[in-house]
Amino acid sequence: MVAKKVKIAIIGAGMAGLTAANRLYTTSHDLFDLTVFEAGHRIGGRILTSDFAGDRIETGATWIHGIGGSPVYALATEQNLLEDSSCNWERMDGFPSDQLTIAEGGFMVDQDHIAGPISSLYRGLMDDARTGHATSPDGDPSVGVYLRRGFQQYQATRAPSADTGCRDDTWSLEALEESLFAMEECIERVCTSADNLSDLNLSAESEYIDFPGEHITIAKGYSRIVEHLASGLPPGTIRLGQRLRRVEWCSGDGTPTDGSSPVRLQFSDNTVVHADHVIVTVSLGVLKAEIGKESGKGNGIGIHFDPALPDFKREAIRRLGWGVVNKLFMEMETETEMESREAFPFLRMVFNQDPKDERMKRHASKIPWWIRKTGSICPIYSGSHVLLAWFVGKEATHLESLDDEEIIRGVHATLDAFLPTCGAKYAARCTGTETAMRRIRSVKRSRWATDPLFLGSYSYVSIGSSGDDLDLMAEPLPRGKDEVPRLQILFGGEATHRTHYSTTHGAYYSGIREADRLLQFYNVTSV
Ligand SMILES: Cc1cc2nc3c(=O)[nH]c(=O)nc-3n(C[C@H](O)[C@H](O)[C@H](O)COP(=O)(O)OP(=O)(O)OC[C@H]3O[C@@H](n4cnc5c(N)ncnc54)[C@H](O)[C@@H]3O)c2cc1C
Ligand SMILES: *[C@@H]1O[C@H](CO)[C@@H](O)[C@H](O)[C@H]1NC(C)=O
Ligand SMILES: *[C@@H]1O[C@H](CO)[C@@H](O)[C@H](O)[C@H]1NC(C)=O
Numbered sequence: 001m002v003a004k005k006v007k008i009a010i011i012g013a014g015m016a017g018l019t020a021a022n023r024l025y026t027t028s029h030d031l032f033d034l035t036v037f038e039a040g041h042r043i044g045g046r047i048l049t050s051d052f053a054g055d056r057i058e059t060g061a062t063w064i065h066g067i068g069g070s071p072v073y074a075l076a077t078e079q080n081l082l083e084d085s086s087c088n089w090e091r092m093d094g095f096p097s098d099q100l101t102i103a104e105g106g107f108m109v110d111q112d113h114i115a116g117p118i119s120s121l122y123r124g125l126m127d128d129a130r131t132g133h134a135t136s137p138d139g140d141p142s143v144g145v146y147l148r149r150g151f152q153q154y155q156a157t158r159a160p161s162a163d164t165g166c167r168d169d170t171w172s173l174e175a176l177e178e179s180l181f182a183m184e185e186c187i188e189r190v191c192t193s194a195d196n197l198s199d200l201n202l203s204a205e206s207e208y209i210d211f212p213g214e215h216i217t218i219a220k221g222y223s224r225i226v227e228h229l230a231s232g233l234p235p236g237t238i239r240l241g242q243r244l245r246r247v248e249w250c251s252g253d254g255t256p257t258d259g260s261s262p263v264r265l266q267f268s269d270n271t272v273v274h275a276d277h278v279i280v281t282v283s284l285g286v287l288k289a290e291i292g293k294e295s296g297k298g299n300g301i302g303i304h305f306d307p308a309l310p311d312f313k314r315e316a317i318r319r320l321g322w323g324v325v326n327k328l329f330m331e332m333e334t335e336t337e338m339e340s341r342e343a344f345p346f347l348r349m350v351f352n353q354d355p356k357d358e359r360m361k362r363h364a365s366k367i368p369w370w371i372r373k374t375g376s377i378c379p380i381y382s383g384s385h386v387l388l389a390w391f392v393g394k395e396a397t398h399l400e401s402l403d404d405e406e407i408i409r410g411v412h413a414t415l416d417a418f419l420p421t422c423g424a425k426y427a428a429r430c431t432g433t434e435t436a437m438r439r440i441r442s443v444k445r446s447r448w449a450t451d452p453l454f455l456g457s458y459s460y461v462s463i464g465s466s467g468d469d470l471d472l473m474a475e476p477l478p479r480g481k482d483e484v485p486r487l488q489i490l491f492g493g494e495a496t497h498r499t500h501y502s503t504t505h506g507a508y509y510s511g512i513r514e515a516d517r518l519l520q521f522y523n524v525t526s527v
């Protein structure tokens with residue numbers, strides 16, 4: 001009798017699912033009957049390289065966050081993906097150091113005396129939080145309150161400055177510092193996807209691990225990493241357009257309905273597949289949609305589990321933070337006149353948090369609310385005609401609903417307020433032609449929140465959750481070690497990694513972890 005192959009189904013062909021598949025196949029070869037089911041019509045998930053106005057851009061994952069020890073960096077090096085002479089790519093020149101900090105209204109903020117100290121203050125506070133040296137004032141557990149107290153302390157103790165450096169009477173020094181600090185906070189919002197930093201758990205920040213070394217982008221595109229992982233699988237392993245709708249499994253009290261394969265998977269086209277093990281790698285947003293549905297709030301776009309996921313799993317899914325981050329790419333007009341002008345700067349925008357002056361109010365009213373929390377607009381590499389801005393939270397979600405024309409109008413109003421042709425600082429460079437403004441020709445933005453296969457961007461540890469929840473996310477089902485078939489449902493994905501959540505390498509590690517869990521279960525070391 002020929003032994004029946006163990007059937008493993010992997011849900012999702014993103015970084016986690018493809019890493020698990022690759023690991024299972026390359027370690028065991030033909031031992032398993034292995035299939036990856038992907039709802040979309042492409043692989044990669046939140047990794048998606050694209051082209052825009054002649055440049056290579058990343059719509060999702062962008063950076064290798066620290067090259068020291070990163071498995072993604074190792075893959076990129078091994079596959080020779082870090083150089084490309086055939087085209088220009090996002091941040092091919094690394095992270096820009098020549099930044100201009102400009103306040104709403106158009107004057108340049110003094111770097112040495114005002115912007116610099118606020119940046120250092122912010123970085124120092126976040127470094128303390130990351131290394132576990134931050135104490136939460138009044139016992140408040142959030143990053144938001146911690147940062148604000150740090151800022152207030154700074155303002156209360158810094159030497160009063162005679163020369164504010166504000167060559168603009170519409171701003172007081174205090175208001176300028178306040179708005180600068182808000183701009184710095186935007187960096188943290190993008191990094192974590194937390195719309196409101198008051199919802200970000202301070203003590204959990206110290207559990208998050210960053211790799212040391214430079215942060216770099218991938219010349220040939222992030223997608224090449226997942227394409228490489230997929231190329232090692234036998235043809236037909238990955239099935240696109242297969243959206244999982246329902247998982248029937250046996251919890252502690254049930255017995256398999258159908259002999260050996262305890263898990264029954266039903267897809268949106270009603271195809272049914274039986275498996276011994278399923279590794280679920282869909283986003284936390286997709287899992288939350290299911291929980292929401294059960295509590296009457298959902299939109300019916302999640303995956304239905306029968307029996308329902310146990311409480312410990314549902315609670316972890318509910319508690320963990322999940323946010324929206326989107327990227328907006330803007331192509332500038334390239335008239336000859338524009339070409340002759342200086343390259344667009346790396347513009348850090350200090351929005352007036354509380355415009356009082358009439359002129360400021362007029363400017364402010366033209367800038368739409370959804371852009372007022374964006375910290376910067378910059379070319380994707382020095383000299384590129386493509387500009388990039390990051391959006392978070394409510395602003396990011398709203399961005400998805402706008403049409404291109406409305407976005408362009410909002411960006412123009414913003415550029416006019418920050419880079420006026422004859423603004424105070426820019427006066428020196430001003431050619432006197434009122435029309436020589438920078439204009440946007442077309443835009444392209446990501447829509448991670450409305451895409452039903454993601455429903456958001458990445459996870460964070462919110463107030464009310466903890467690092468333990470990330471471990472609970474990773475626990476396979478059923479939980480006990482009774483007679484019921486073990487390891488029926490396994491969980492991978494970015495939001496299941498305690499110290500590297502929210503990243504591609506976190507997703508990668510989770511794929512390795514779940515593959516190894518099964519390999520160990522079947523006593524496979526290597527073939
Ligand atoms: C804008 C943005 C910027 C980012 N920047 C960075 C960065 O600079 N550096 C970094 O390290 N990380 C970054 N990330 C995070 C990184 O992209 C993710 O952490 C990582 O790609 C997640 O991989 P995953 O396999 O866990 O999930 P996913 O990539 O979401 O894969 C899950 C797959 O499941 C599929 N799926 C969903 N529902 C179903 C269903 N019902 N049936 C079948 N399949 C389904 C989805 O289509 C998807 O392909 C960024 C993310 C975003 C959105
Ligand atoms: C952020 O959350 C805090 C606490 O829940 C709340 O007081 C504050 O108004 C929120 N801020 C914004 C901008 O929503
Ligand atoms: C924050 O996270 C820590 C560590 O993971 C946890 O112990 C703590 O209970 C959490 N705090 C809150 C208020 O959620």
Ligand SMILES: *[C@@H]1O[C@H](CO)[C@@H](O)[C@H](O)[C@H]1NC(C)=O
Pocket residue numbers: 521522523
């Ligand atoms: C793996 O090895 C252990 C210990 O030798 C054994 O008890 C178990 O049955 C093996 N598992 C499988 C699936 O062969």
